[in-house]
Amino acid sequence: MNAIPTCREVEPDLVAVAAGEAGAAATQGVERHVAICRSCRDELGRYRVLEGMVSDLRRAPMPGADPTLARAELESRLADIRSRMITYGIYSSPLGRILIARSELGVSMVRYVDSDAAARAHLKRLAGDEAVEDEAAVEPVYRELLDYLSARETRLSWSLDLRWAGSDFQRRVLAVTAQLPYGAVASYGGIAKRIGAPGSVRAVAQALRHNPLPIVIPCHRVIGSTGALTGYAGTRIGLKKRLLSLEGVPVGTHASRIDRNSMYVWISPDKEYCVPSCGSLPEMPLAQLTLFGSREHAEAVGLSPCSSCRPDLHPLPA
Amino acid sequence: MVRDMTGDAFEAIVAAHHAEIHRYLVRATSRPGDADDLSQETFVRAYKAYRALPPDANVRAWLFAIATNLSRNHYRAEGRRRQAMAAMAGGFTEQSASWPEGEAIANQASVRVDRLVATLPFKQRAAFTMRKVHELDYDAIGQSLECSAESARAHVFQALRKIRQGLDDLDVVHTER
Numbered sequence: 001m002n003a004i005p006t007c008r009e010v011e012p013d014l015v016a017v018a019a020g021e022a023g024a025a026a027t028q029g030v031e032r033h034v035a036i037c038r039s040c041r042d043e044l045g046r047y048r049v050l051e052g053m054v055s056d057l058r059r060a061p062m063p064g065a066d067p068t069l070a071r072a073e074l075e076s077r078l079a080d081i082r083s084r085m086i087t088y089g090i091y092s093s094p095l096g097r098i099l100i101a102r103s104e105l106g107v108s109m110v111r112y113v114d115s116d117a118a119a120r121a122h123l124k125r126l127a128g129d130e131a132v133e134d135e136a137a138v139e140p141v142y143r144e145l146l147d148y149l150s151a152r153e154t155r156l157s158w159s160l161d162l163r164w165a166g167s168d169f170q171r172r173v174l175a176v177t178a179q180l181p182y183g184a185v186a187s188y189g190g191i192a193k194r195i196g197a198p199g200s201v202r203a204v205a206q207a208l209r210h211n212p213l214p215i216v217i218p219c220h221r222v223i224g225s226t227g228a229l230t231g232y233a234g235t236r237i238g239l240k241k242r243l244l245s246l247e248g249v250p251v252g253t254h255a256s257r258i259d260r261n262s263m264y265v266w267i268s269p270d271k272e273y274c275v276p277s278c279g280s281l282p283e284m285p286l287a288q289l290t291l292f293g294s295r296e297h298a299e300a301v302g303l304s305p306c307s308s309c310r311p312d313l314h315p316l317p318a
Numbered sequence: 319m320v321r322d323m324t325g326d327a328f329e330a331i332v333a334a335h336h337a338e339i340h341r342y343l344v345r346a347t348s349r350p351g352d353a354d355d356l357s358q359e360t361f362v363r364a365y366k367a368y369r370a371l372p373p374d375a376n377v378r379a380w381l382f383a384i385a386t387n388l389s390r391n392h393y394r395a396e397g398r399r400r401q402a403m404a405a406m407a408g409g410f411t412e413q414s415a416s417w418p419e420g421e422a423i424a425n426q427a428s429v430r431v432d433r434l435v436a437t438l439p440f441k442q443r444a445a446f447t448m449r450k451v452h453e454l455d456y457d458a459i460g461q462s463l464e465c466s467a468e469s470a471r472a473h474v475f476q477a478l479r480k481i482r483q484g485l486d487d488l489d490v491v492h493t494e495r
Contacts, residue, residue: 011479015475015478015479019478047478047482050482053427053428053430053431054431054450054451056431057428057431057432057450060428062341062344065341065344065350067337067353067354069354070340070358071332071340073354073358074332074358074362075332077362078332078361078365081362
């Protein structure tokens with residue numbers, strides 16, 4: 001038989017018993033103690049009263065504690081954070097390592113990566129702490145990109161977030177470039193003409209050089225006025241060639257140049273496409289033309305064969 | 319498994335817990351205005367860290383831990399301010415709180431308890447509030463206060479003891495019927 005606990009020893013258990021948290025042994029000790037100790041019996045009574053008051057705290061509304069305003073402010077802060085937040089992943093692809101970043105608005109960056117660490121540092125500089133690496137979260141976008149790069153898909157219908165397009169001019173260039181159809185090419189001069197600034201060829205090239213969304217915004221479909229595959233993502237002309245041949249655009253195996261005589265021709269906004277020798281086409285500057293590598297891709301955007309040169313009856317040699 | 323980072327998933331967490339965390343912070347900081355700021359800060363931090371939270375984590379206990387951490391830092395700064403003010407004013411007196419004298423003022427009893435809670439040292443105040451008002455278990459309280467469950471229990475005990483002493487004028491036999 002244990003000795004009856006002293007007043008000092010029993011106090012924590014008194015509190016526990018009053019709160020209904022005491023185990024069997026503690027309860028028994030308290031019962032035996034208060035049976036012989038009047039002051040601790042009173043003490044237990046006080047703690048029980050206190051427990052009753054405390055349970056009122058749970059039920060009673062707190063004066064001056066209305067969370068409504070704080071909640072509303074919180075919602076707007078969270079919305080703001082969400083809109084700034086970037087998630088990204090770095091993946092392997094047929095074109096090498098690629099970084100893909102997205103926000104709640106859409107895909108905001110596609111970037112060819114030489115070193116993962118340098119790519120992370122680059123994104124950190126742009127987005128700060130709001131950039132979070134999360135491969136799984138961006139994985140669906142990556143899967144679609146893989147389908148595209150293996151020609152299982154010819155469209156990337158992503159919503160885009162152009163936060164890293166530097167200027168209004170660049171946005172206009174990117175918007176026009178985004179409309180170049182799959183399997184088609186146009187020249188820098190052609191893009192300059194389409195944005196209504198025909199003299200700005202160099203600025204157009206510069207804007208495309210800093211395209212934050214290569215592949216998706218197909219700057220690989222923009223070529224020099226002589227048909228040359230000039231710069232792409234720095235010095236990655238090889239990638240430009242691969243992307244174009246994926247789309248059925250004939251690119252020479254040795255020369256990095258597109259031969260306009262081996263391409264079908266469309267002059268926007270006509271409804272028809274031609275062989276390159278049709279009418280006065282051979283004399284027209286490349287800036288006025290859009291070239292298609294195949295009839296299939298020209299017809300995929302709704303164009304019909306020209307009724308005079310009949311590319312359907314006299315197709316170009318494959 | 320990846321956490322659903324769409325707005326909706328976190329939105330549901332805010333809807334389920336913001337009011338309670340706010341109420342906790344009113345007691346933990348003893349100032350509704352501070353609770354407004356700190357409850358926002360709690361959820362902003364939670365939102366940023368939510369992605370890394372294991373799927374089986376107890377979200378409610380985790381939010382209390384964030385809120386407790388923020389209010390502890392806040393309380394330290396506040397404590398220094400109060401000390402400086404008290405020194406300037408030549409000391410300050412706490413509002414007195416005594417046991418209620420009958421059932422007519424039963425409602426005020428909780429007000430008196432709250433006044434006494436406000437005079438407790440931070441850890442006791444936070445532990446008491448988490449246990450007695452929000453009914454968290456001692457493990458969760460220990461995690462919030464970065465101590466063991468046993469220490470958490472001891473903080474609650476000390477808090478109850480001080481509150482009881484603060485209300486010591488009560489005639490228990492008279493009140494307990």
